[in-house]
Structures are given as structure tokens and as C-alpha cells.
Amino acid sequence: MAFSNAPNVFADVQYETTYGSKTYTTLSQVRVDAVINVTTGKNLGDDFKRFIFDSTFQSPYVGQLFKWKNNYWLGVNSDNYQSLGKSLICRRCNNVLRWKDQYDNLIVEPCILNYDLGEAADYTTSQMVMSAGFIKLLCQRNENTNTIMPNKRFLFGTPNNRSAYKVYGNGRKIFLNSETDNESSPTVSEFYMGASFTNDQTDDLANGIADAYRNEFELSISGGDLIQTVGFTKTLTATVTQNGEVVSSGLTWTTDDATVCTVSGSGVINCLKIGSAKIRCKLTNNLSVYDEITVYVSNVLADDYDIVISPDSQIIYEGETQTYTCILTNNGVATGGTFTFFASGVPIENYRLQLIDGNHFGVENVKKYLSSKLSITCTSGEHVKVFDINLRGDF
């Protein structure tokens, strides 16, 4: 009897071609059978299915992911050793885990939330009423889910109607290897989570991402758009901030028209012919964080002034002095303009402003001041820029 000689053979089941790869290939034929609960004898319905593969298919395994009927399916029980058929009991993924990694990249993993919401209750303490309850979920063990640590929070529910859960301190069952001593072998991870609390300022309640706004990166290219002539070259600089504080991070520079203006890996642009090109700088570890400027290459230059202050460090610890360089540029080229510097915002006994020359000033943090920032107003003719500095203690 041919494998396909049955009413329950489907040609639209997709399997993950390489474990953890997130790439799927359609199988020409898979039998999909009901799964019976051996204890009760009842059909487990559409949440559990046995996928039976023809002899040409590689051995299916626990932890393997499939796509079928608008759902992901996770292999939870295989029966292949010394068996004529190749089959895998799969469970329908009924939700997704969403979180952001350390570089603010969104990660999404299909998961199975168990049916029960354990001990959902409100507990009255002497001072307040606390929500409680726990859930268990299953997902593929892979390089993404292996990063889930205790205390990691997740949101489930519907848009703007979310519940938060947090992984228990010992709530990770990520050690059921399918090959005894291979901790990278395919398998299913289980996570146990307890009730947590939502925060409408730091959680993305619409999209269900906990702590979505706690680790935000921003990137800005110094100076803005440029109008230049053929042959102009300049090194562009970009500043990366994490939660408002300047950090160092890998950058990737690209141009959308290398015939007009090229850009090197270190941000050096070179104008080649008349036209315009967008120069984009991205965070290497999160390409969705970027800034871009337009370089207009023309015969005639138009004025485009900018004040560039370096270094961009905006924290000075108590007892330390930082010297800054302040340059007026026109179309990215230093004009030779000089500045006056004026400090405000902090009592004068807390800092010492050193006027070195028309392009350099130093700030000494004599005594920390945490209530407000020290503002240095840099003025060159009609061009003004205010630079804020935190006068911190030792941290």
C-alpha cells in the first residue's frame, strides 16, 4: 500500500530544515494522525498530532519545529528506534515568547503554554493585595531560548491586555538532552514562571514585549546633511547612546549610491560625482538602530554650519578633569572660528571651568552635583550649542 493511499496525507507540512535555523521546507507528503491519551482513551484533538513521515525523510526528533495550518508545531515525543515508521508527536504552539536581547534586537520564539493557570489568586497581606499564579511553557531549546535566565519577564495576553510572568529562580528545565552527553542536542525546554507586574512605561503592552524600553540604543551621525563638491573627503563620526549614556559599539557604514559618494568601514566618505547619496550608519549588533545623512555633491557649496564638540563624554567623575575641543564646521570642514564658553546650571563651587583657548575648554569636577547638569554654552558669532555634563561622584 502506498504511503499516500490514505485520506490524512497532507502536502503542506513544512519542517525546519536545520535545527534552530528558522528556515522551513515543504514536505511532499506527511500523514497526520490523531493522538490518543493512553490513560483516558480520549482523542487529544487539534492541539496534538502524530506526524508520520515517508521513508525518505530523515529521522524526526524531539524539539523539531514544523509549520502547518497557520501554526508552529513542536515535536514533543518521538518513536523511531527500531520502528518501521518515522513518526513524531507534535504539539501545537499556542503562543510566542517575545523579548529583546542586550542589543535591543527583538527575538520571537513559538512556544506552548500549558492549559492551566496554576493557583491564580489574589493574596491579601497586611498591607496590600498581591496577584499570584504560575504557568509552564515549552519551546525549542536553541541559541535564543538558551539565553533565557531566571527573573526574565514575559508578557502574554492580547494587545493592551497583558499579563506579566517572570521565570522562577530555578524555573528552567533545559537539560533533557536527546543525546546523553550532548548539551546542544535537539530537545524541548520548559520554563516555569510566576505572576509578575506590568509597567506601561517600560513594557510594550501593545506588542507584548516585556522590558522593551529598558535598554534603548540611539545612534546619531555628527553634523547632519552635507553639501560638497567632487573630490571632498571627510571622516564621519557617530555617537551611540544606551539609555541616554554614550557607549562604544561596533558601527557599519553603507551608501546607497557608491557612484556618487563612497563610504569606508570607518566612515570616511569620498565624493565622486554630482548627485546625492544617503550615507547610513548602523549599529553592527542591531541593524535596526541607525542614522543617515544625505550627501549632496554639486558644483556650488551652500553654507551648512555645525558645532562639533569632542569627546562626547558627558560624565566627569569627582576629582577628574576633562578637556574638550570645540570646532565650528561649514559643510564638515573646520572654519577656524573661535568660541566663548559659559557655564551654568551648577553652583560655581562644584566645578572649575578652564578656558584654554578659543577652541578648547576644560571642566574639573571639584565636587559632585547630582541635582542638575552643568551646561556649557559654546558661542561663535551667531552659532550656539549647549553641551550638558554630569558632575558625578565616583560613580
Add this chain to the structure above:
Amino acid sequence: MAGSYASYDFLPQISYNIIDNLMDNPDAEIIWKLLKYSTNDDWQAPNLTKAQKRALMYTGGDDSSKSSIFFDSGMDDAMYTEKIYLRIYPYYCIPDTDYHGIVDVAFEMLCHYSINTLSNYTTRVDSIMAALIKCLNGTDIGGLGKMYFNSNRARMDKFQNFNQPPFKAKILLMSVNV
């Protein structure tokens, strides 16, 4: 005149100023070492850099169980590693006049049993506590006043055990007149 009464607006700065003092205090180096590392030879480890010290502090948001120094009491993240935690915060206040008060500052040290005993036959918690008293008793904390450890002046001043198995824990209470 209400405007001249004590405002206590310095309260949020107390913990910061104490840590700030400990950052530079040579007698506090042992505290930093014992907070960062978790072997029984930590007492003779090299001194930490300022960057290493800064990295020990909890700045909010992330999993608090990974940090070592806190500016308040309690945490709602589960502890799952053998670590020590130091919490410094204003604990109690006796406002004895309109213009003056005594603020008791708590230093909570919680150390997992397994890492508390050091190879020099001392314990991590007691070593940190002794260093705190040595560094801060009689020391001005950032212009707020001198800290002291004297129950004749502030009846709350003391240290005592409050073990929470598997964590050894002590609370030290010192005071400052403000």
C-alpha cells in the same frame, strides 16, 4: 517659620554619599573585593578598579540578583547564584526637633553560606561589617554630617543577625545627625 524647618531633602543622597566615600577609602578595598568575588581567597585578591566597583551597583531595571550593591532594602528577583549582597539605605529617623533629626542608616549584608568563610579564618559578612564601621565611624558623608556608631547617641545603633537560610545575614545600623 516653616521655611527654616528641616527639609530632609538630602535623604535620597545618603546611600550615594556613603558608597561614594567607600569608592576611594583605602580601608574599604576589602569590601569591594569581598563583594565582587566568591572564593575563600578573595581577601587577598587585587584591589578593584573604579570601573569594576561601579559595575557592582544596581542601577534599576535589570535582573537585580546579578548586582551586589543596592540603595534600598529587599528585591523581587530570585537569587540563584552564590553571592553576597550589600544594601545601604535610610532605615529609621527620629526627628527630635523641628530643625534636627537623627537618621539611622542600615547596612544589610546577605551572603550565601557556601562562600561566607574565608581562608584566613574570618567570614565575609563580618569582614565587610568591620570595614564599614572602620571606614564610616566618625566620617563625614559628603557634607551631610559625621556618621557614628553609638547607642548612647542613637538608640537604634547596633548590628545583629537576621539569617535567611541559605544566606548568612547581618544588619548594621549607624547614624548621622542632620
